Amino acid sequence: MTFNVTILGSNSAIPTIKRNPTSQLVNHLERFFLIDCAEGTQVQLRRNRLKIQRINHIFISHLHGDHFFGLIGLISSMHLLGRKKELTIYGPPLLKDILDMQLVASQTELNYPLNFHPTNPSENETIYEDEKLSISTIPLNHRIPTCGFLFKEKQGKRRLIRDEVKALNIPVEQFYEIKNGADFIKEDGTVISNNEITKDPHIIRSYAFCSDTSYFEPIIPLIKNVDLLYHETTFMQDRAKAAADKFHTTTIEAATIAKKAKVKKLIIGHFSNRYDEPKLLLDESRTVFANTQLALDGKVFEV
């Protein structure tokens, strides 16, 4: 029941030798979703031995370069490596024009279908949905239109208790209805109640990605109780003024959002280049929200 997030970049603005700008790979039941794609993301994927062709959906939060300058390179490499499977990009409408213009300039006709799903960063909308998972946008408050993404598992069905099913010799044809809550009626008419032969569905897990944004309380109801929250933390608290001016967040602010939203775990990233040692940010965030961790390049977090 895999559901985890690999951090491919933890820096803001500028890539350095140690830290790449924003990108994350979400693995939900071995389906791979990429969030943001800074310059260097394709190499970060290789470095972490993650297969680029397994990514079928890419979500771009906004059009600042440290969140999407690596996208055209990744799209091109997928093409050069022989991809045939379709790829869907979710992002601000202008992103499509930027990608198209670069494909035209290089006279590239992609070998695979590239779908584009424009996002509306001012709305909380479901933009992806399958049987197991839904992904919706989280409107954020940044200098340009920006949204985060909420990954939420869907309520699964009840799960059969294998030993009971076997003992009662329940026919396979009835599994579907029983998983949906039906009782089992034996040949002699005895009713076996559903809760004797099934157990509760798996717990629903959820991951919220919130970058970039100023301290913005309207996100709290949307991310309430999530298992894992990534919140940008560009600055330490002594630079609260700079953070507000630049529509970014401090350690204490991110931790306050986590606390108010009652999330289970907070991971922080998008660190300003001024911090060589992100542990300082961690310590400060933990004064408000103890279960904080650093979203450093290469780390994997279970949701």
Added chain:
Amino acid sequence: MTFNVTILGSNSAIPTIKRNPTSQLVNHLERFFLIDCAEGTQVQLRRNRLKIQRINHIFISHLHGDHFFGLIGLISSMHLLGRKKELTIYGPPLLKDILDMQLVASQTELNYPLNFHPTNPSENETIYEDEKLSISTIPLNHRIPTCGFLFKEKQGKRRLIRDEVKALNIPVEQFYEIKNGADFIKEDGTVISNNEITKDPHIIRSYAFCSDTSYFEPIIPLIKNVDLLYHETTFMQDRAKAAADKFHTTTIEAATIAKKAKVKKLIIGHFSNRYDEPKLLLDESRTVFANTQLALDGKVFEV
């Protein structure tokens, strides 16, 4: 009298953990010129401790992504790091639209003047000139319009022989004319011939960058006798057909160009991802042109 080339990428097409795609930094008398700018170039510059703000001129050979996808990121980082000095980009006209669209999308107004000099890849034109150096385009034969770049020092002036100048007590005001070939006339009317007080100018050095192209003999007169030739060598000779189909060059072909153009040294790069071990390409190239070296990431070549 510095004149050298640092290789920032030696791969074709796709960046890997070991090798970046094409970019090179030319240092001529501590003036820095960047040729091509694949994704990851700004990190390669940092890794090689080269200061990005010292670059004032960037030359883009063509609009395949492995030659320019890192440019918008470099331009943005220069801005974020407080650049005020102007920067000039030389490249195909469409490049300007691609850059502009991305700056508009991120609502970025650069802090520094960004000049754009459109190149015409079908002409051999001088596109940069100062007192010491000229840079001209080399039309190449690739799938899309592409040019190489020839860096050629200008003939310097004659150089004063310090001891003679001192012994004869030649006034500083006369240095300029003497460097231009004038004799020196002593107060008593004695003529001291110019070649007694000056020595020959520095030897003119030249560097030719040729990527991407098929085997293309029309470049030979343009690169004749250069001190250092970089020529793309995407494939080994057993893939000559693939090379021709893709408008690329093999080891033997690049070495043949070097030989026919009587260059002093050949460096080869733009290796296909299929070659884990570029030494195989080196050995094959040397069968035709002995003074070949591999243009591997991080290597510095004196011109």
